[in-house]
Each structure stands twice: as C-alpha cells, then as structure tokens.
Amino acid sequence: MAATGTEAKDLENHHNDCFIQLPNPNIATMKEDVLYHFNLSTSTHDFPAMFGDVKFVCVGGSPSRMSAFIRYVAAELGLDHPGKEYPNICVGTDRYVMYKVGPVLSVSHGMGIPSIGIMLHELIKMLYHARCTNITIIRIGTSGGIGLEPGSVVITQQAVNECFKPQVEQIVLGQRVFRSTNLDAQLVKELMQCSSDLNEFPTVVGNTMCTLDFYEGQGRLDGAICSYTEKDKQAYLQAAHAAGVRNIEMESSLFATMCSACGLKAAVVCVTLLDRLQGDQIDTPHDVLVEYQQRPQRLVVHFIKKSLGKA
Amino acid sequence: MAATGTEAKDLENHHNDCFIQLPNPNIATMKEDVLYHFNLSTSTHDFPAMFGDVKFVCVGGSPSRMSAFIRYVAAELGLDHPGKEYPNICVGTDRYVMYKVGPVLSVSHGMGIPSIGIMLHELIKMLYHARCTNITIIRIGTSGGIGLEPGSVVITQQAVNECFKPQVEQIVLGQRVFRSTNLDAQLVKELMQCSSDLNEFPTVVGNTMCTLDFYEGQGRLDGAICSYTEKDKQAYLQAAHAAGVRNIEMESSLFATMCSACGLKAAVVCVTLLDRLQGDQIDTPHDVLVEYQQRPQRLVVHFIKKSLGKA
Numbered sequence: 083m084a085a086t087g088t089e090a091k092d093l094e095n096h097h098n099d100c101f102i103q104l105p106n107p108n109i110a111t112m113k114e115d116v117l118y119h120f121n122l123s124t125s126t127h128d129f130p131a132m133f134g135d136v137k138f139v140c141v142g143g144s145p146s147r148m149s150a151f152i153r154y155v156a157a158e159l160g161l162d163h164p165g166k167e168y169p170n171i172c173v174g175t176d177r178y179v180m181y182k183v184g185p186v187l188s189v190s191h192g193m194g195i196p197s198i199g200i201m202l203h204e205l206i207k208m209l210y211h212a213r214c215t216n217i218t219i220i221r222i223g224t225s226g227g228i229g230l231e232p233g234s235v236v237i238t239q240q241a242v243n244e245c246f247k248p249q250v251e252q253i254v255l256g257q258r259v260f261r262s263t264n265l266d267a268q269l270v271k272e273l274m275q276c277s278s279d280l281n282e283f284p285t286v287v288g289n290t291m292c293t294l295d296f297y298e299g300q301g302r303l304d305g306a307i308c309s310y311t312e313k314d315k316q317a318y319l320q321a322a323h324a325a326g327v328r329n330i331e332m333e334s335s336l337f338a339t340m341c342s343a344c345g346l347k348a349a350v351v352c353v354t355l356l357d358r359l360q361g362d363q364i365d366t367p368h369d370v371l372v373e374y375q376q377r378p379q380r381l382v383v384h385f386i387k388k389s390l391g392k393a
Numbered sequence: 394m395a396a397t398g399t400e401a402k403d404l405e406n407h408h409n410d411c412f413i414q415l416p417n418p419n420i421a422t423m424k425e426d427v428l429y430h431f432n433l434s435t436s437t438h439d440f441p442a443m444f445g446d447v448k449f450v451c452v453g454g455s456p457s458r459m460s461a462f463i464r465y466v467a468a469e470l471g472l473d474h475p476g477k478e479y480p481n482i483c484v485g486t487d488r489y490v491m492y493k494v495g496p497v498l499s500v501s502h503g504m505g506i507p508s509i510g511i512m513l514h515e516l517i518k519m520l521y522h523a524r525c526t527n528i529t530i531i532r533i534g535t536s537g538g539i540g541l542e543p544g545s546v547v548i549t550q551q552a553v554n555e556c557f558k559p560q561v562e563q564i565v566l567g568q569r570v571f572r573s574t575n576l577d578a579q580l581v582k583e584l585m586q587c588s589s590d591l592n593e594f595p596t597v598v599g600n601t602m603c604t605l606d607f608y609e610g611q612g613r614l615d616g617a618i619c620s621y622t623e624k625d626k627q628a629y630l631q632a633a634h635a636a637g638v639r640n641i642e643m644e645s646s647l648f649a650t651m652c653s654a655c656g657l658k659a660a661v662v663c664v665t666l667l668d669r670l671q672g673d674q675i676d677t678p679h680d681v682l683v684e685y686q687q688r689p690q691r692l693v694v695h696f697i698k699k700s701l702g703k704a
Contacts, residue, residue: 106619115615118675146487174679176457177504193488196505196643200607206617244564253555254609255621255629294605296430296511298565304426306517307654308417310566318566332507343618364429368485 099215102206103345109207117204121174124211132171133212137185138386139205139219139346141198143333145179145190151222151379152181152188158383159184159392186386191221191333195250195294198333202340210344218269218389220349221337222378225290225329226300227354228319232366233374235283235381237273238265238290238350239326241334244299246291246325250335263292263338269349276385279393283377288328290350292335300330302362319358329354351378413521413528414656420518428515432485435522443482444523448496449697450516450530450657452509454644456490456501462533462690463492463499469694470495470703497697502532502644506561506605509644513651521655529580529700531660532648533689536601536640537611538665539630543677544685546594546692548584549576549601549661550637552645555610557602557636561646574603574649580660587696590704594688599639601661603646611641613673630669640665662689 109115114125122129140155142148149168156162161184171180178201181188189205191198209217227234240248241263249260270287277285297305301315322330334350341348353374355364364371387393420426425436433440451466453459460479467473472495482491489512492499500516502509520528538545551559552574563570581598588596608616612626633641645661652659664685666675675682698704 104617106614106617108614108619109617112615114674114676116674116676123676144487176455192503192505192508193511194503194505194507196605196607197503197508199605200504203608203616203618210617244567246567252609253605255612255625256555256557256632294507294510294564296507297514298563301566303417303419304423305514306415306417306420306521307514307651308419314566321567340618363425363427365425365427365434 100345101213101215102210102217104207104210105343109210115207115211117208119175119177119200120172120180120204120208122172122208129208129212133182133187133208133214135185136182136187136209136212136214137216137218139187139189139217140222140382141189141191141201141219142222143191143193143224147375148179148188148190149181152183152186154379155186155188155383155386156183158387159390194332195292195336199336199340202337206340206344206346218347219341220351220382221333222382223331223333223350223352224375225331225352225354226356226358227329228323228327228358230286230328230354230357231284232354232356233283233377234354235277235285235377236290236329236352236354237270237285237287238334239270239287240289241265241292241338241350242289242325242327243335244291244293246322246327250292250339261339263335264342265338265349266347269347273349273351273381273385276388277381280380280384282380285381286328289326290334290352291322291327291330293330293332296332300358304362316359330358351381353377410526411656412524412526413517415518415521416654420521426518426522428519430486430488430511431483431491431515431519433483433519440519440523444498444519444525446496447493447498447520447523447525448527448529450498450500450528451533451693452500452502452512452530453533454502454504454535458686459490459499459501460492463494463497465690466497466499466694466697467494469698470701505643506603506647510647510651513648517651517655517657529658530652531662531693532644533693534642534644534661534663535686536642536663536665537667537669538640539634539638539669541597541639541665541668542595543665543667544594544688545665546588546596546688547601547640547663547665548581548596548598549645550581550598551600552576552603552649552661553600553636553638554646555602555604557633557638561603561650572650574646575653576649576660577658580658584660584662584692584696587699588692591691591695593691596692597639600637601645601663602633602638602641604641604643607643611669615673627670641669662692664688
C-alpha cells in the first residue's frame with residue numbers, strides 16, 4: 083500500500099533524524115543494561131520518558147561546575163522559577179553527576195581519558211536506549227593555553243595526541259588501535275559565530291592537545307617527577323604551537339573519537355587558565371578563575387538559545 | 394666536634410628515617426608551590442604542622458568511600474568521639490577529597506591513570522613539603538576478578554599492563570617512556586598475614602592488570618563500542634589468568650611506579666565485584682556491593698592497628 087502524503091512526510095522526517103549509532107550489536111539484544119557508574123538501569127528507569135527529548139548534552143570535568151551550569155541554562159532558557167530544584171539524576175553514586183532541564187543534559191566526567199571514557203560509554207548507551215535523535219554534545223572545560231592571553235577560549239579544530247597527530251591510541255584486547263579524532267567542522271563555525279555575537283572574551287579556533295598526564299605529559303617543571311629542563315619544555319611547547327596547538331587538556335581526543343563513532347555531532351570548547359609559555363602553576367586568584375570557567379558556558383548557552391530560536 | 398652519644402643516636406635514627414625522595418630538583422627551589430587540584434598551597438597552609446605526623450596514606454577512587462573510611466579508621470584507632478567531625482581538607486575544590494585522623498590520611502583519586510596521576514603528583518609533593526618520614530601508602534579499591542568468587546580480595550604482587558608486563562607506558566615531551574611497576578614485597582606478605590589474622594573473606598596474592606578503559610580495554614562486550622566476540626574476550630581473559638592476573642582495575646600501574654620513584658612503600662588491595670569469566674555487568678545488589686567494598690578497608694585498618702601495636 084502506498085503511503086499517504088502525510089505518512090510519506092513523516093517517513094521522510096524520520097529518515098532525516100539522526101539516531102545514535104552503537105557500533106556494538108550486543109546492546110540491542112540485552113534484556114537489561116545496567117549503567118553501573120550512573121547507578122541507572124533500563125529495568126529500573128524509563129529512559130525514553132526521562133531522556134527522550136534531550137537535544138543538547140554538555141559535559142565537563144567538575145561536578146559542581148556542571149551543577150552550576152544547569153541552573154544557568156535553566157535561567158537563560160526561561161525554564162527556572164523560584165524554588166525550582168535540579169536533582170542529581172545519578173544520585174546513589176558519586177562517580178558522576180547528571181542534571182537535566184528541558185532539552186539540555188549536563189553531565190560531569192572527572193579528569194582524564196579513562197574517566198571520560200567510562201562516562202561516554204554509559205551516556206551514549208543511555209541516549210540510545212532513550213531513542214534520542216539529533217543530539218549535539220559539547221565538552222565545556224578548562225585547559226592550559228599556548229601563546230594565548232589567560233581566559234581566552236579555544237574552540238577545537240582537531241584534537242591531537244602528544245605528537246600533534248589527530249588520533250588517539252587505545253588498547254583493545256591487548257592490541258594497539260589508532261582511531262581518528264574527528265569533530266564537526268560546521269559546529270566549530272557556528273560556535274565561533276556565537277562568540278562573535280557575544281563579543282565578551284577572546285576566542286580562537288585551534289588544535290587541542292590531549293595528554294594522559296597533567297605534569298610530565300604536558301611538559302610541566304613542577305610535578306613530583308621531572309627529568310627535563312626548561313629549555314626542553316619550551317622547545318616542546320613551541321613545536322606544539324607550530325603544529326597549530328593552542329591549548330592542552332586531558333579528554334578531547336577520546337571524546338572526539340567516541341562521539342564520532344556513535345554519530346553524535348560533537349565540539350570541544352575550553353577556556354585557558356594560564357599561558358604555558360609563561361609558567362606551569364595555576365596561581366591566578368580564585369574569583370578570576372571562576373569567571374574564566376563561566377566563559378565556555380556563556381558561549382555554549384548562547385549557541386543553545388540560538389539553535390532553539392531564543393537568541 | 395664529635396657528636397655526643399645522644400646526638401649520635403639521633404643522627405643514626407634520622408639516618409634510618411625514610412624521607413620522600415622527589416626526582417625533581419625544581420621543587421626545593423620554588424618560593425611557593427600551589428597544589429591546584431587540592432586547593433592547597435605552601436604559602437597559605439602550614440604543611441609540616443598539618444601533615445608532619447602522617448604515616449599511613451590510604452587512597453581510593455570514590456570520595457564518599459574515602460570519607461566513610463576515615464570515620465572507620467577513627468573508630469578503630471580509638472580517636473573518634475560523639476560529635477567529632479572530619480572536615481574535607483580539600484574544601485574549595487571538587488576534584489579530590491582528603492581527610493585525616495591521627496597518623497592516617499585518606500584521599501580520593503577518581504577513576505583512571507590520569508586522575509590518580511594528578512593526585513599523586515600533588516600528594517607526594519605535599520608529603521615532601523611536610524617533611525614526612527616512613528610513609529606507607531595503600532590503594533584500597535574495587536576491581537573485576539578473573540576466576541575468583543566475587544567479594545574476594547586481591548593483594549597485588551605485580552601491577553601489569555594490558556600485555557601482562559610489569560610496566561607502565563608514559564609519554565613525556567612526546568616520547569614514549571616505559572617505567573617498571575614495583576611494589577613492596579614485604580608489605581604484600583604483611584597484608585596477607587593480616588587477612589589470615591582476620592579470616593573474614595577470601596584473599597589472594599596475584600597480579601593486577603591496569604587498563605586505560607573499562608569497556609573495550611577490559612574485553613567487555615557491553616560498552617557502546619565493541620568489535621570482538623565472546624570467544625575473543627574469553628581467550629584474552631584466559632591468557633591474563635595464565636599470566637597470573639587475578640583482577641583488573643585502572644590505577645595500579647601508575648600508582649606503583651610513582652610511589653616507587655619517590656621512595657614510598659606502596660601496596661594495592663582491591664576487592665573483586667564480579668568474576669569477569671562469568672559476565673561483564675555489575676548487577677549485584679547494592680547492599681552486597683557495599684559490604685564487598687568494606688573488605689579492603691577492614692584488612693588495611695587491621696594492618697594499621699597492628700603496625701601501631703593496637704591489634
């Protein structure tokens with residue numbers, strides 16, 4: 083039987099919707115899926131009802147920052163009212179926090195590739211079980227800058243490894259696997275336009291180097307262990323700068339590769355807390371750091387409002 | 394001038410004391426050292442006064458578990474009293490928590506090598522600035538077991554990588570560095586004796602495999618991404634077992650190498666939450682998991698009491 087005009091339109095819309103693609107055939111056949119580090123399960127929680135309307139997922143390292151973020155989103159989207167509470171959806175575990183308001187989900191991921199990796203495996207399965215469509219996911223984080231005024235925001239063009247290559251190395255069943263770290267080029271442009279709209283703080287598009295360590299892995303001289311000189315450090319950071327690296331953090335490469343593998347439109351927006359060419363220690367006053375950390379949030383909330391026709 | 398008898402004895406004792414050895418000459422020359430992720434600094438906190446008497450440091454992934462641990466230690470050492478509070482020393486940051494009672498420090502480290510690495514760099518510098526001596530540091534954690542009854546405790550003989558070798562790979566200034574993962578053999582024996590003393594739960598000495606990922610990195614079939622079969626997984630876990638691996642977690646190798654490099658006597662004591670040969674999901678009831686997680690704590694507190702002549 084031929085579809086009616088309306089049905090055909092529905093099918094077409096449905097066809098255009100971008101669902102989560104899980105590169106794991108096992109999940110669809112599981113009777114129950116326990117997301118252990120979220121303390122959520124398909125047998126105890128109705129994921130489609132809880133998360134089916136999510137369109138924007140924002141992730142960041144610090145739980146308190148992600149809690150502050152949801153209040154800010156709620157206020158900016160006109161979804162806040164006096165006395166409204168934003169309960170932690172992952173109550174019952176202290177591994178991660180998760181908050182939701184309207185179409186926006188805010189989730190913490192801790193520090194480093196392993197920590198964000200666990201979170202992303204469970205988050206992406208959660209969005210899949212919830213049958214979410216057309217998700218945009220953005221990491222809003224902190225980083226060390228290279229040759230930028232502290233407080234500058236970097237929108238990541240490419241997430242690169244410690245040798246400045248756009249790939250991440252993983253070990254699967256004892257074998258090295260190299261995966262590419264693609265991000266969405268159009269989303270980078272849209273976010274850069276949002277920063278121009280706001281005109282509140284310096285923002286650049288650049289490469290982001292992702293490391294497994296904050297001290298030796300980033301050429302710091304002030305860790306418990308250090309076997310190189312200031313000159314070695316400067317040479318390394320200058321080489322990174324020459325390769326287009328503008329900031330350094332610890333999650334972007336895995337974030338890029340996992341989101342890309344699962345069909346999520348992804349971006350990384352980090353503020354730089356210091357210029358690594360000038361030093362290693364983060365000794366900027368607390369209130370200045372707090373304002374810096376709000377900058378990626380302001381940019382991304384402007385993007386969300388614009389996407390929803392509210393800006 | 395010759396030393397008097399007492400002075401000679403003091404010098405000798407002093408000589409026998411085991412100080413923190415920092416393989417970084419820069420730290421001794423720094424005017425201020427900001428431990429950013431602890432929100433502590435040598436210019437705002439008196440480290441020798443706050444931490445000079447610390448002898449035992451216990452670390453674990455979960456902040457709430459490390460908070461519960463300090464109360465348990467206090468009660469067991471007779472240092473608790475009604476209404477006593479245990480303030481978080483790292484208040485002002487949500488990256489880690491830290492608690493102290495008597496000679497025992499309890500610190501959280503989050504999940505994965507990068508997260509425990511940041512914590513250890515700052516912790517070891519903190520103990521160095523505090524001029525601590527004769528420190529024993531023990532990770533009390535959770536893990537997946539291989540061929541063990543869930544709830545079994547594993548005391549780590551060797552921390553091994555995903556190819557079952559006792560080394561950890563780090564990237565320093567873009568270059569791969571391989572470091573050995575030595576732990577203290579005598580401490581393993583003493584801890585095993587403590588488990589025999591208690592006779593409360595099965596305990597084995599075995600190798601611990603440390604991975605960068607919880608899903609693909611540990612051969613799980615239930616992550617968002619999986620490109621191998623149940624048969625591949627079983628072959629990998631069986632090969633690990635044949636190499637002496639009895640449990641899998643995500644921090645032991647870096648913990649071993651960093652503590653060893655800085656002259657800290659270190660051990661890893663983890664409970665197994667499931668047998669990976671039987672499955673991947675952690676679906677054991679919450680109260681059972683809570684009791685399991687107390688087992689490494691009971692073992693280590695017995696060790697501390699015994700060391701202090703209180704057991």
